[in-house]
Amino acid sequence: MHIPDGYLSPSTCATLFGTSIPFWWVAMRRLKHRLMSRFVPLLSLFAAFSFVIMMFNLPLPGGTTGHAVGMGVATIVLGPSGSIIAISVALFIQAFFFGDGGITALGANCFNMAIVGSLVAWATYRLLSGCAPLVSPRRVIAAGLAGYTAINVAALCAAIEFGIQPLLFHDASGAPLYAPYPLRIAIPAMMIGHLTFAGLAEFIVSAGVVAYLQRNEPWLLKTTASDVDDEAPGTREQGTRVLWFALAALMILTPLGLLAVGHAWGEWSARDFADAAARSEIAAASGNVAPPNQAPRGMERLSAIWTAPFNGYAPPFLRSPGLGYAMSAMLGTGLVLLTFLLARLVVHRREPRSSGTFS
């Protein structure tokens, strides 16, 4: 995925370099603010780590080996800002000293791998790991998928950059001046390798290193899980308390639903087809297409199978529609909570008790 010199036009390189500058600037500012002087050795060492990790040959299923870039791991441990700088520095050294990736394409490589890769890895990891504890298996899967998604989105960016070259830059005879393959070839050519081998290598490294850190140094996972406090369960209780209050407020506000008139499109009953007012409402909501004269036979048959006890959120023993709405909300919420409580009870009985904690 390291784009060499000569594959991208100078204007593409300049545009991507210019696009990368604000990201570098913001990342540097954030790190300086957060870490003060400690960030110089930390970033240097982590950039060196990213460089070395790219040389690891990883055995993949099928007997082949692959390399990982380390975007997922860098983002999870350092956060997106740290990862952007660390991977950019590693790419700079690779380009200048080892000829891996071009000097003119440095901005493009940093944009694809350091910036897009880090941000995608961060968003995916945060989204999938949620508020799971630091040692949760969910974080291992989230890390693997973060690495897999990040490397593939970065590869897609590179493929698009390659693919637009022949469209935009060719000589008078029509010969492409830079990367010669159009989007329809560049995208599959890049993505096949990354969706399989490279993506798998990144998945294994990201998930494996997070699993290793969970067992040995879970504090390293705190940077991208600052809202998770495994040591203070009270914080979680406080968080759920807010949710309980919000749920109660929503239940009290449910009678607001009575303010809405008519039916939602497609939620008609069999009786509505015989009611003139309901028929004109259906026609108006369906682009003035008149409904059938009779309710469809299948609808009529199935609607007779079950009659809900609180049909239309109106319990038969209550006269006030507002009170009926609120009562239905409470009953419905109670049933949902009861279902979850029963499910948790079943799952906890099946799970063996964990005897130790990671430290």
Add this chain to the structure above:
Amino acid sequence: MSPGLEHRQRGFVERTLASLLETMEHTLLAERVAERTGMLQVRDARVKVIALLVLVIAVSVSHDLRVIAVTFALALTLGWASKIRLVELMKHAWWGTLVFSAAIVAPAIVMTPGRTILRLQFGTITEQGLRAAGYLLARVGTVITLCSVLVLTTSWARILRALRALRVPVVFVVILGMTYRYIFVLLQTAHDIFESRRSRRVGPSSASQNRWAAVAAAGVLMSKTLELSGEIYLAMQSRGFRGEVYLLDDPPMRGPDWLTLAGVAGVAVGIVWISQ
């Protein structure tokens, strides 16, 4: 256990060790060549970095294959005058990138639509396809040769100081310097991890065990990295580091340096002018 599987297992550790050793050898070669007394070794690093960037941009802008070929010849001549052997240049620069690029661009010769030159059983070679392949390979070859000539004739410390002349932020230069230095410490650590694993292995292990060993090595390396980072930070603090970075000023450029810079600027302007 099948012999094929055993072969693959041997390959995993050995191939990683080979990658790590190759990188270390690459650096040693660069250090050795930079100590020779050649034409570019005695020039100021700032001149060389600026010259490299100017020539690389000129080659990227050029739409004339002959001009790119002449610049390639110039890069080879500079390498020869700087006592860089062709074998070293091939090993350092061409083998990886140029061979990879040739493999990438080969199908374009028959896939690019245009004027037919030769009909083959599997496709048609077009003039436009040949030109596209020529542009790409010529540019890649020229730029990688120029870059290698710079890196092989200049020590990394001098390149970093030259970056300051281009107004690269001082903090970034310091991070680059530290990264480069500790890459070799971590390369050695990674090498030791894999070497010790190889020395303790008494029988074949499954692919999943190998995978776990690789990610465990990565995890251990990360732990060591962060531990080392903490130690370096304490060492820096003990020497009075408070977040501000200062570098020694480079000596002023001499007459021959200015002449070289003017010559390179002239060549770059010539490349762009002829190409237009």
